[in-house]
Amino acid sequence: MIRRMSQARERGIPDATVARLPLYLRALNGLAERGTATVSSEDLAVAAGVNSAKLRKDLSHLGSYGTRGVGYDVEYLIYQISRELGLTQDWAVAIVGVGNLGRALANYGGFVSRGFRVAALFDADTGVVGERLVGMAVDHIDQLESVIDKRGVSIVVIATPATAAQQVADRVIAAGITSILNFAPVVLTVPDGVDVRKVDLSTELQILAFHEQRKADRETGSPMMAGDWAEAMDA
Amino acid sequence: MIRRMSQARERGIPDATVARLPLYLRALNGLAERGTATVSSEDLAVAAGVNSAKLRKDLSHLGSYGTRGVGYDVEYLIYQISRELGLTQDWAVAIVGVGNLGRALANYGGFVSRGFRVAALFDADTGVVGERLVGMAVDHIDQLESVIDKRGVSIVVIATPATAAQQVADRVIAAGITSILNFAPVVLTVPDGVDVRKVDLSTELQILAFHEQRKADRETGSPMMAGDWAEAMDA
DNA sequence: CACACTTTGTGCATAGCTTCACAAAGGTAC
DNA sequence: GTACCTTTGTGAAGCTATGCACAAAGTGTG
Numbered sequence: 287m288i289r290r291m292s293q294a295r296e297r298g299i300p301d302a303t304v305a306r307l308p309l310y311l312r313a314l315n316g317l318a319e320r321g322t323a324t325v326s327s328e329d330l331a332v333a334a335g336v337n338s339a340k341l342r343k344d345l346s347h348l349g350s351y352g353t354r355g356v357g358y359d360v361e362y363l364i365y366q367i368s369r370e371l372g373l374t375q376d377w378a379v380a381i382v383g384v385g386n387l388g389r390a391l392a393n394y395g396g397f398v399s400r401g402f403r404v405a406a407l408f409d410a411d412t413g414v415v416g417e418r419l420v421g422m423a424v425d426h427i428d429q430l431e432s433v434i435d436k437r438g439v440s441i442v443v444i445a446t447p448a449t450a451a452q453q454v455a456d457r458v459i460a461a462g463i464t465s466i467l468n469f470a471p472v473v474l475t476v477p478d479g480v481d482v483r484k485v486d487l488s489t490e491l492q493i494l495a496f497h498e499q500r501k502a503d504r505e506t507g508s509p510m511m512a513g514d515w516a517e518a519m520d521a
Numbered sequence: 522m523i524r525r526m527s528q529a530r531e532r533g534i535p536d537a538t539v540a541r542l543p544l545y546l547r548a549l550n551g552l553a554e555r556g557t558a559t560v561s562s563e564d565l566a567v568a569a570g571v572n573s574a575k576l577r578k579d580l581s582h583l584g585s586y587g588t589r590g591v592g593y594d595v596e597y598l599i600y601q602i603s604r605e606l607g608l609t610q611d612w613a614v615a616i617v618g619v620g621n622l623g624r625a626l627a628n629y630g631g632f633v634s635r636g637f638r639v640a641a642l643f644d645a646d647t648g649v650v651g652e653r654l655v656g657m658a659v660d661h662i663d664q665l666e667s668v669i670d671k672r673g674v675s676i677v678v679i680a681t682p683a684t685a686a687q688q689v690a691d692r693v694i695a696a697g698i699t700s701i702l703n704f705a706p707v708v709l710t711v712p713d714g715v716d717v718r719k720v721d722l723s724t725e726l727q728i729l730a731f732h733e734q735r736k737a738d739r740e741t742g743s744p745m746m747a748g749d750w751a752e753a754m755d756a
Numbered sequence: 757c758a759c760a761c762t763t764t765g766t767g768c769a770t771a772g773c774t775t776c777a778c779a780a781a782g783g784t785a786c
Numbered sequence: 787g788t789a790c791c792t793t794t795g796t797g798a799a800g801c802t803a804t805g806c807a808c809a810a811a812g813t814g815t816g
Contacts (some may be wrong), residue, residue, distance in 0.1 A: 302773060304731050308724040312706065326793065335708045339775055339796095346795055354781045354794040371727050372734030379726070386625035393621045394722060402726055441729055464736060465729040471547060473570040481732045483725045487629060489543040490718045491614070491637055492606050494676055494700040496539050497716045499607030501699060537803060561763065574766095574805050581765055589764040590812040757816105764811075771804075781794075786787100 299370070303344040307367050309334050310341070314364045326357035368400065378405035380439040382454050383446035384414050384424050387469055391445055392419050405437045410450070427454075431461040441465045448472045455482075534605070538579040542602050544569050545576070546635075549599045561592035603635065613640035615674040617689050618681035619649050619659050622704055626680055627654050640672045645685070662689075666696040676700045683707045690717075 313333040317325055327345070331338035345351065345358070348370050352358045368374055379402050381388050392404055407424045409415060415426045425433050433439075442458045444451050444466060451470035458466065459480055466482045468474055471489075474482050548568040552560055562580070566573035580586065580593070583605050587593045603609055614637050616623050627639055642659045644650055650661045660668050668674070677693045679686050679701060686705035693701065694715055701717045703709055706724075709717050 300772075304728055305724075307731075308721075308727040309708070311727070313708070327795095328793085333708070335710075337775065339777090340773090342793095342795060343774085350795070352794050353783085355783045355792045357793070370731070372730040373727065375734075377726075377730055377733070386621075386628045390621035390625040391722065400723075401730065402723070440733055441726065465733045467725055467729060473544070473548070473568070475570075479736075481729060483729055485720055485722070485725055486543075487626065487720070488635075488637070489540075490702050490720055491612075491676065492543040492546070492608065493539055494702060494716060494718055495607040495612055495636065496542075496605070498612075498675060498700045499610075501714070535802075562765095563763085572805060574807090575803085577763090577765060578804085585765070587764050588812065589810075590762045590814090592763070760813105760815085762811100762813075764809105766809090767807095769804105769806085771802105773802075774800085776797105776799080778797090779795095781792105783792080784790085786789095 299347045303347050304371075306334070306336065306340075306344055307371055309336070310344070311364065311367045311371070311373075314360055314367070318360050318364060322360055324353075324357045324359055325363075327352070330358070373401035375401065377402050377441055378437055378439045379403065379441045379443060380406035380408065380434060380437075380458075381443045381445055382408045382427070382430070382458070383444065383450070383470075384409040384411075384417070384419065385445065385447075388445040389419065391443060391469075392422075402441075405439050406433050408433075410446075430454075430457055434458065434461045434463065439463070441467065443467045443469070444474075445469045534582045538582050539606075541569070541571065541575075541579055542606055544571070545579070546599065546602045546606070546608075549595055549602070553595050553599060557595055559588075559592045559594055560598075562587070565593070608636035610636065612637050612676055613672055613674045614638065614676045614678060615641035615643065615669060615672075615693075616678045616680055617643045617662070617665070617693070618679065618685070618705075619644040619646075619652070619654065620680065620682075623680040624654065626678060626704075627657075637676075640674050641668050643668075645681075665689075665692055669693065669696050669698065674698070676702065678702045678704070679709075680704045 310330065313330060314325075316333065317330075327342045328338045331341040334341065345363070348366055351363055351366050381391055381404060384392070384407050388407070388409070392407060404420055404422060407419060407422055408427050408430055409424050410427045412426065415424050417424045434442075440463065442463050442465070444454055446454055448470045451468060451472050452474060455466060455468070455474045455476060459476060464480045466474070466476070466480065468482055468484045469486075471486055476482055545565065548565060549560075551568065552565075562577045563573045566576040569576065580598075583601055586598055586601055616626055616639060619627070619642050623642070623644070627642060639655055639657060642654060642657055643662050643665055644659050645662045647661065650659050652659045669677075675698065677698050677700070679689055681689055683705045686703060686707050687709060690701060690703070690709045690711060694711060699715045701709070701711070701715065703717055703719045704721075706721055711717055
């Protein structure tokens with residue numbers, strides 16, 4: 287495994303930086319719409335909600351695209367970040383599972399905004415197969431491999447129930463997919479070389495609940511004690 | 522600001538740890554359903570997809586709940602993590618924006634699983650107001666403050682279009698909310714003391730695209746050069 | 757009770773990330 | 787061209803997170 291070498295100059299962008307590039311890109315697009323031609327790291331940092339030194343260091347990993355004393359050319363920076371993120375090409379995305387969530391994802395406007403295109407929809411329910419959504423007929427899950435291959439799908443979004451997710455993952459990986467966005471609340475087991483990103487509603491809520499509870503504790507000054515487990519469990 | 526002190530023993534759990542607790546909780550619930558009484562850090566780590574030393578260190582922040590030579594009692598650990606995350610109490614959640622996404626969220630089963638309850642739904646569209654969803658009528662956004670107050674809502678999920686998100690955030694914060702889960706693709710500006718977590722589809726896709734492109738580059742050995750920007754922009 | 761075995765909890769080294777602070781570099785004015 | 791102003795790009799320091807490796811602490815067996 288030849289990952290994580292001391293990121294020299296070109297090609298070796300830290301994960302933390304990559305995760306923020308989409309944020310910068312969005313802020314820049316907002317500026318561009320408002321007709322702004324150049325922006326300083328300070329202003330862009332405020333728009334993106336980060337520290338300006340961090341922003342500059344992040345951008346420095348892409349190259350030296352700023353002008354000292356002036357700032358960054360908005361359009362040029364948009365282009366450079368887009369290119370680095372691979373958004374100058376077209377990505378065919380398949381959504382597996384056309385339930386409430388799958389429908390929401392398919393209809394999500396920002397989805398197609400830049401570089402992404404819903405190229406296939408799959409479901410196991412024959413009542414849903416054939417239905418049209420965003421100008422696209424839902425295919426039966428049996429067709430998974432052939433349709434993925436035929437339409438050049440390279441990213442798969444899993445929006446199935448938890449129980450089906452691993453099975454779907456195994457099949458799309460066997461079909462050659464190496465990038466998966468998983469909305470099902472399970473930990474997917476995948477071979478090396480396959481990237482999985484997870485979006486998990488209940489995890490986010492639980493993290494919020496933790497902080498909310500903490501705030502409440504601090505106010506009342508009475509955190510629940512670690513004791514009496516048995517009593518609490520009886521309740 | 523009295524955050525980020527050297528986390529001593531009790532009360533000072535690292536963010537990275539908090540973010541993983543929901544993961545452990547899910548793995549533990551799976552084990553409990555299968556009737557497992559105790560589990561070693563090694564086995565639980567595999568189920569959660571993390572390193573076992575990391576898991577032990579994470580759990581050590583909650584207290585010393587394992588038994589050397591044996592492992593952790595599954596039910597007891599579920600209880601302790603739940604308590605730490607604040608899931609032993611009931612959280613009333615409001616969803617603002619009953620579009621495709623809002624509906625998907627409201628219907629999402631795992632939502633109510635532990636501690637969370639959809640207590641209110643809001644929309645600005647009078648065509649949607651009054652509609653019933655998961656046994657709950659959609660209220661008009663005008664009622665935001667009064668309904669939040671009346672039903673004891675403490676966590677708000679924003680599932681509106683991007684343009685409305687900041688306005689909604691301002692209003693719910695004014696109504697006393699300090700925990701927001703934002704699905705709209707904008708950076709919310711909020712005062713200190715308010716926690717915002719962001720779930721962003723296109724960000725996740727862009728990160729995947731980055732890694733996918735990288736893999737492709739490595740295979741063909743021909744990364745696109747940084748040159749000719751003008752040409753690419755003309756296309 | 758002593759010994760062997762298992763598994764936790766944690767000290768320590770390392771890696772990665774963030775932030776400060778400033779020299780270097782470009783622009784502008786005269 | 788020189789002097790001044792602005793803003794970048796980055797060295798260095800500090801902080802957080804990760805993972806190894808092992809002592810400490812428990813169980814079970816004879």
